[in-house]
Amino acid sequence: MLKEERQQTILNVVELHNRILITDIAETLDVSIDTIRRDIKELDADHKLKKVHGGAISLGFTTNSVKNNNIYKLEQKTTIAEKALTLLKDGSVIFVDGGTTCNELARLIPNDIELTCFTHSIPVAMELLTKSNVTVILIGGQVSKESQISIGANAIHNLSEIKVDYSFIGTGYVDSYYGLTEFDWDIVQVKKAIIKCSKKTVLLSISEKLNSQHRYKSCDINAINTMITELNPENELLNSFRNHDIRIL
Amino acid sequence: MLKEERQQTILNVVELHNRILITDIAETLDVSIDTIRRDIKELDADHKLKKVHGGAISLGFTTNSVKNNNIYKLEQKTTIAEKALTLLKDGSVIFVDGGTTCNELARLIPNDIELTCFTHSIPVAMELLTKSNVTVILIGGQVSKESQISIGANAIHNLSEIKVDYSFIGTGYVDSYYGLTEFDWDIVQVKKAIIKCSKKTVLLSISEKLNSQHRYKSCDINAINTMITELNPENELLNSFRNHDIRIL
DNA sequence: TTTTATTTTGCAGTTTTTTGCATTTTTAAC
DNA sequence: GTTAAAAATGCAAAAAACTGCAAAATAAAA
Numbered sequence: 001m002l003k004e005e006r007q008q009t010i011l012n013v014v015e016l017h018n019r020i021l022i023t024d025i026a027e028t029l030d031v032s033i034d035t036i037r038r039d040i041k042e043l044d045a046d047h048k049l050k051k052v053h054g055g056a057i058s059l060g061f062t063t064n065s066v067k068n069n070n071i072y073k074l075e076q077k078t079t080i081a082e083k084a085l086t087l088l089k090d091g092s093v094i095f096v097d098g099g100t101t102c103n104e105l106a107r108l109i110p111n112d113i114e115l116t117c118f119t120h121s122i123p124v125a126m127e128l129l130t131k132s133n134v135t136v137i138l139i140g141g142q143v144s145k146e147s148q149i150s151i152g153a154n155a156i157h158n159l160s161e162i163k164v165d166y167s168f169i170g171t172g173y174v175d176s177y178y179g180l181t182e183f184d185w186d187i188v189q190v191k192k193a194i195i196k197c198s199k200k201t202v203l204l205s206i207s208e209k210l211n212s213q214h215r216y217k218s219c220d221i222n223a224i225n226t227m228i229t230e231l232n233p234e235n236e237l238l239n240s241f242r243n244h245d246i247r248i249l
Numbered sequence: 250m251l252k253e254e255r256q257q258t259i260l261n262v263v264e265l266h267n268r269i270l271i272t273d274i275a276e277t278l279d280v281s282i283d284t285i286r287r288d289i290k291e292l293d294a295d296h297k298l299k300k301v302h303g304g305a306i307s308l309g310f311t312t313n314s315v316k317n318n319n320i321y322k323l324e325q326k327t328t329i330a331e332k333a334l335t336l337l338k339d340g341s342v343i344f345v346d347g348g349t350t351c352n353e354l355a356r357l358i359p360n361d362i363e364l365t366c367f368t369h370s371i372p373v374a375m376e377l378l379t380k381s382n383v384t385v386i387l388i389g390g391q392v393s394k395e396s397q398i399s400i401g402a403n404a405i406h407n408l409s410e411i412k413v414d415y416s417f418i419g420t421g422y423v424d425s426y427y428g429l430t431e432f433d434w435d436i437v438q439v440k441k442a443i444i445k446c447s448k449k450t451v452l453l454s455i456s457e458k459l460n461s462q463h464r465y466k467s468c469d470i471n472a473i474n475t476m477i478t479e480l481n482p483e484n485e486l487l488n489s490f491r492n493h494d495i496r497i498l
Numbered sequence: 499t500t501t502t503a504t505t506t507t508g509c510a511g512t513t514t515t516t517t518g519c520a521t522t523t524t525t526a527a528c
Numbered sequence: 529g530t531t532a533a534a535a536a537t538g539c540a541a542a543a544a545a546c547t548g549c550a551a552a553a554t555a556a557a558a
Contacts, residue, residue: 003506019254022544032508037545052253053515054544122378122387125371129394132295138371138399140389140407145378150387154407158389252516271534281518286535302525302534 001029007039014049014058021055046074071100076206076230081105083228083249084168084204090114092165095194096124098149099170101204103127109134118164120150120190144186151186159193167198173212174205176240180218191218200225207231211240222246250278256288263298263307270304296395308395308432323353325455325479330354332477332498333417333453339363341414344443345373347398348419350453352376358383367413369399369439393435400435408442416447422461423454425489429467440467449474456480460489471495 006029014020022040026033044051050059071077081104088094090113096102098121106127109115117128120139128136141155169191171180180203182188195201195218203224210229226247231237233248241248255278262269275285293300299308330353337343339362345351347370355376358364366377369388377385390404399407418440420429429452431437444450444467452473459478475496480486482497490497 019251021251033544034509035507038507050253052251054251057251057253120389122371122374125392126375126397129371129392129397132394136392136394137403138387138389138392140369140387140399140404143374143378143385143387145381145385148375148378150389154386155389158403282534283519284517287517290535 095167097169344416346418
């Protein structure tokens with residue numbers, strides 16, 4: 001039996017019964033418990049189900065959040081989020097931007113770390129609310145339908161009144177010469193405000209976005225203090241970013 | 250039975266009956282009392298319910314737990330939301346409160362109506378974003394974990410700077426003599442601010458909440474312009490609200 | 499086709515989590 | 529104050545999860 005096939009079966013059973021026991025399904029499919037355990041681990045990483053002690057349960061069973069079934073290049077984004085987590089300390093005050101990568105960061109924040117998180121992203125706020133030791137502070141404003149973040153004068157004004165230790169931001173396009181750029185002017189205005197209110201700015205970006213640019217500019221590349229991609233920091237694709245004063249993770 | 254599943258069952262029972270006894274649920278689920286005790290302890294730590302001597306009680310009507318797919322008395326709430334929809338006109342500027350009833354209102358707003366909606370509720374904002382002709386403006390502030398709405402000084406300040414045609418609000422408790430009351434002081438402060446910024450205030454409440462009260466007061470009953478329950482407006486349960494200047498739908 | 503590299507799988511040992519029981523402490527009702 | 533029920537605590541058995549490793553299966557390359 002193919003691995004894909006087996007995982008699909010697992011998903012089907014979970015959808016059908018809302019839950020699954022590792023021991024049950026291992027016997028049914030006649031493979032070792034370890035294999036099923038690994039399958040469930042993978043499916044959980046892909047947000048296809050929720051792994052629990054002894055088995056797995058359907059996402060619909062507990063969560064009522066929007067089904068973000070297939071996020072583009074999720075694995076890379078998870079890697080980035082995990083690296084970003086190492087920057088967090090108990091008591092940190094941070095800002096978390098919108099976008100799938102930042103959402104993944106929010107999702108992976110451990111339950112025991114004590115943080116104050118500002119965000120203007122509704123999905124990020126939703127994720128953060130599940131973390132018992134995180135204080136969530138929402139930046140209000142007009143909400144952009146596509147990006148599900150607050151934008152506009154009100155959001156920018158609210159940002160002008162805070163100061164955070166770290167901001168974790170995404171970007172549409174990044175280039176070592178042209179800096180961070182976007183397709184959308186409103187988004188750029190908010191990004192500027194975010195960078196302004198941060199002691200340190202951390203850019204989260206998959207390598208695919210490197211050396212790309214667009215119409216409107218959020219900031220110069222050296223406005224970024226730390227840059228995180230899914231790549232090994234030594235990777236040559238990052239070379240053009242080294243002569244700047246940027247820490248690469 | 251999986252631990253996660255068991256805890257979800259406990260939450261469901263608490264939502265349904267507003268309270269549980271440890272001994273009862275232990276027998277029903279056929280596990281030891283200690284296990285249930287530990288479950289309740291965990292759920293309490295996660296602010297999913299309130300642990301009390303001998304069992305647990307629901308956090309209250311104001312709070313809708315994050316992970317709960319079966320909304321208490323959904324059908325009644327849908328009826329209420331449908332009545333509320335008749336008040337909306339193209340171009341209206343409204344405020345939508347948090348809570349399951351208001352969430353249902355947001356969900357049922359037709360796709361073709363053009364509205365400007367303010368809200369301090371994250372789930373409501375999420376719903377409204379799916380409506381193509383609705384402009385969503387989020388009221389920021391510290392977010393309450395249980396109720397998933399912005400509260401605190403910042404939220405109240407933001408509310409002080411707007412004026413809406415209608416606000417649709419929920420309440421924990423309502424009584425014709427004591428007015429609208431809540432379990433939670435912070436929530437009351439926000440409700441006051443909402444009512445202040447509204448030309449007209451519409452109360453959405455299931456009849457079960459009629460003639461109940463709690464510690465903190467949001468407003469007098471005649472601060473309400475329109476009151477909507479799932480009952481027929483002629484129903485005698487609403488009699489005590491008639492001598493006030495309230496429109497009953 | 500054969501060989502090589504990569505992925506997948508099962509196993510053994512270790513660590514962690516869960517659970518029920520016995521004992522002590524606390525709570526609340528009388 | 530007395531007393532019974534409930535909660536907290538410590539403990540041990542059982543189940544499950546994780547780790548590293550080697551064999552098997554599969555894919556890729558020669």
